[in-house]
Amino acid sequence: MFHRLGHFVVRRAWWVIAAWVVAMIAIVASAPTVTSQTDESAFLPKHYESIQAAQLQEQAFPSSFTPSALALFERNDGGPLNSEDKAAMAKIVQGLTDKKIEAVEKIIPVGEQTTSKDGKYALAPIAIDKTKQQDPKAFGDVAKHLREEGKALASDTNVKFQLGGAAAQSLDQQEASGSADALIGMATIVLVAIIVGLIFRSILAGILPLLVSLVVAMPTSNGLINHATKAFGLETTPVLSAILIVVVLGVGTDYFLFLAFRYRERLRAGDDRKEAVANAVGRVGEAIASAAGAVTVAFAVLILSSLGMFKALGPALAIAVVVTAFASLTLAPALLAVIPARAVFWPGKKWMREPNDARFAALGRMVQKRPAVVAIASGGVLLALSAGALSYNGTFDLAGSSMPKEKESMVVQDKMINGFSAGAADPTHVYLTNTSGAKLDPGAFESYAAKLGGVPGVAQAAPKPQLSADGVTADFTVMLTHKPDSNEAIDTLTQLREVAHDQVPAGTSAKVGGLTAVYKDINLAMAHDYKLVFPIAGLLILLILALQLRSVVAPWYLMASVGLGFTATLGATTLLFQSIGGETGLMFMLPILIYLFVVAIGTDYNILIIARLREEAREGRSPREAAREALRHGGPTVAAAGFILAASFATFMLAGNVFMLEFGFAMAFGIILAAFVMAMFFTPALTALIGNKAWWPGHGADPGHGAGPAPLADAHGVPEPAGRR
Incomplete structure (x- = not known):
């Protein structure tokens, strides 16, 4: 099969190259635009309790929100906030509100509950349009605008304005990784070109895998992935682009080396250029196809994952590997067939001399x-x-x-840990609902909150929950002792769920949500x-x-x-x-x-x-x-x-x-x-x-048994003599 493919590519090399160029342009030009999803909860199936709790929150408390950003206030001298500072903070919050910054939906003024016990820190939670969270760049831009405007408003006061929370982290992460991403990408490309070039002592040999992988296979893969995402309603993730480059360049370079080493080996054995290309594909094609098949399967099976991030990555990476492997078995041999061997291995002079290895x-x-x-x-x-x-x-x-x-x-996160509980940045919520649809009995709230607050690792459980408009659902805000993303907080959450479910008042049910x-x-x-x-x-x-x-x-x-x-x-x-x-x-x-x-x-x-x-x-x-x-x-x-x-x-x-x-x-x-x-x-x-x-x-x-591959043929279709194999 693969020796026939090799001869087909060699005989129609220019047609193969042209077909790849035309196909790449057509696929890229017609590919739809898809939007990445960055919300962790969006990547979980609906049967998980945190997702059910989020859906209940949207239904029962449509006007409530989980802050996307947090404005932290403190005095420049580090002392307790006084009445003058509180007036300044109120003015800053009102000033930010009046700016009507795009995508900022609400800024909650500083209050008693958002002021630290020592009086040194105060918080103003900020709600940002959820659709912006799906685009890390747009999410970070909102935070940048908030941070700049907030600092400007606080510049003539004794109060320092700092921005934390998810949006600010998104902005800081982009700034921290922006130059690093460019450095990594460029270093990877340069490394591949230099190392492959040194291995073959050739300039062109170092460029060819980049040409096949990044110039042709990469945009073709991206286009096909977007088509598949749109056609089958798949999700996508912002980490895909970075991972895709590594996968396409990684497997593309591997497969090019598999082919190029065997191509050079056949030239040294006496084959002419086209014969060497055909026989190289025939000899190594099965290994490349099998390797690509194994990698494709490993990626594709991720579609069975419960996590949307990996469910999104799996099919996309599988498509990329198939495209790269096909390019390695057709486009790469076609290029080798039309480029003189001396040019491929230039300026090396000993490439035809087999070393002792x-x-x-x-x-x-x-x-x-x-x-x-x-x-x-x-x-x-x-x-x-x-x-x-x-x-x-x-x-x-x-x-x-x-x-x-x-x-x-x-810095804001560390100060919040010191001034509040570590879980104050993103509290957990326990939603208590009357299963019969009647109004809840407020008389049971205080004892239920006390049971929630008694769980080890819980810093505070609000005794007076927020009630839904119909009185059927209550939202108990629970602050954990540890950071929301820590293992200790996750262990606490496990116990909190047990207590929340087991200790519910008669006729009610509970859902525990939050980050x-x-x-x-x-x-x-x-x-x-x-x-x-x-x-x-x-x-x-x-x-x-x-x-x-x-x-x-x-x-x-x-x-x-x-x-x-x-x-x-x-x-x-x-x-x-x-x-x-x-x-x-x-x-x-x-x-x-x-x-x-x-x-x-x-x-x-x-x-x-x-x-x-x-x-x-x-x-x-x-x-x-x-x-x-x-x-x-x-x-x-x-x-x-x-x-x-x-x-x-x-x-x-x-x-x-x-x-x-x-x-x-x-x-x-x-x-x-x-x-x-x-x-x-x-x-x-x-x-x-x-x-x-x-x-x-x-x-x-x-040797010669029917289970093995057929004898390779030369460029004219004549079986290759055994001595030349």
């Missing part, structure tokens, strides 16, 4: 002679690192992990996903490997290797940042991100090596000889691809915040493990130990 040949001989030792040593490294995953602790403090502490929204409740439900949703999504993805990848290798043995230890790579990566990151770095936990989404990049993309290297092992076995070599030759020929490809992708991910560590530091390290280290431990040692050593049984019940080790 002494290092990889030595590694191959080591695996050949001592496969048991190599398997135990590499497996032992993975197991030892995996032990660190046992102490993994997830945290939801995205703002604190992704921004410097001196940013204004972080902490949303995080609690995200925790529950992720636990559900770990039990459902990962096993299904594993089984589907197992099936792809079985079909590629015509074996039921090899896929099992390949999947075991991938699983160990996942736990080892999580374990190493946990040890470095929690045990050594002293962080309270890692971002809650890190395990999913490791799954997305390390497991899905890292599987490419295992597939490339196992495909080469099978090919060498089909040439008639013994299992140990096949391991030696697979590392000698496939090792440089895996090493180059793994190093480039790891270096690309490492650029995220330049962002200057904890989350990106953790993310960059985890991805880079995981890819290094996948390429240099799993694919280079663990997989070939195990295959050498298991022997030809690894291919059972197929005949992968039998």
Whole structure:
């Protein structure tokens, strides 16, 4: 199949290139515009209690709101606020209201309940149009306008105005990450161009993967994703664009290297340019297709996730991988077919001279002679690192992990913790409803509030709740002792829900909502996903490997290797940042991100090596000889691809915040493990130990057997002589 595809592309190379250009322009030009969703609660299914509570709030208290921003007031000298200061604060709030800032719906004046007990701090909650929250740029722009106007109004008073809350955090995050994002993107592109260029000692070879991936595959993928999002009513997330670049460039560079190394190998074997391209596609096409299939499945199965963010990411990334793989199997070979080989590898002068590859040949001989030792040593490294995953602790403090502490929204957050309870920024709400539709009995409110306030971790529960217009629903505001996004607050929320449900007055029911409740439900949703999504993805990848290798043995230890790579990566990151770095936990989404990049993309290297092992076995070599030759020929490809992708991910560590530091390290280290431990040692050593049984019940080790691929043909359709294979 793939040798026929190679010859088709070679014969019609200019038509293939033209078809890609026309298709890309048509897809991009016709793609609809889609809006990203940033509200965490919007990504949870409706059966979760936090979502039901939010819906109840909208119905019973249409005029109430959860503040999107918080104006914090304090005296410039740090003393208690006096009557003159209170008049100044009222004037500032009125002045902001009179400005009629776009999207600002309401600013609540400072009151007794929003003044700290020591009298040093006061808050003015601000409501912002919810539609603006779906666009981080627009959300941040509202905060910027509020911050500038507020400081101007306070400039001639003794009061300091500072802006915190979600909108201010969005603004500060954009400012903190804006230059870092540009730096990461540029560093990644430059790294790929330079490293690929150095590997092949060529300028054009460093540009070609960028041309295929970023210039053609990336906009085509974006257009198709927008079409699919619109057609099937899918959600989208603002993190998609950043992740998409890494995925397309990562897999695109990998697949280009798989092809380019084999293309150069065929040129050295004596093929002419077009013959070499066709035979390279025929030899490596199945490995690229299988690798892309495994990655696509890993991404696509995320559509089963309970969390909308990952449900949105899954299909989008799957589309991107399919497009990139198809471009790698058609557009990249077409470009190689029309560009003279000397130009592809210019200015290098020794590209036709096959080096001894002494290092990889030595590694191959080591695996050949001592496969048991190599398997135990590499497996032992993975197991030892995996032990660190046992102490993994997830945290939801995205703002604190992704921004410097001196940013204004972080300063406001710290002052609120000192002046109020840590949960004052985003209180929890308990909604009590009469199940019969009659009015609630106010006489039961005080005792119910006392029971809520008695939960460990609750700082205060308002004894006088807000009543709905019909008197059927009451809103009890509960302030927690800890920050809303902390694990301690989530643990408190668990107990609070139990008390709220168990202690309701007769004939009523309770729903607990708020940001902490949303995080609690995200925790529950992720636990559900770990039990459902990962096993299904594993089984589907197992099936792809079985079909590629015509074996039921090899896929099992390949999947075991991938699983160990996942736990080892999580374990190493946990040890470095929690045990050594002293962080309270890692971002809650890190395990999913490791799954997305390390497991899905890292599987490419295992597939490339196992495909080469099978090919060498089909040439008639013994299992140990096949391991030696697979590392000698496939090792440089895996090493180059793994190093480039790891270096690309490492650029995220330049962002200057904890989350990106953790993310960059985890991805880079995981890819290094996948390429240099799993694919280079663990997989070939195990295959050498298991022997030809690894291919059972197929005949992968039998040369010329019907289960193997058809003999490759030359450019004129004549089967390639055995001696040239």
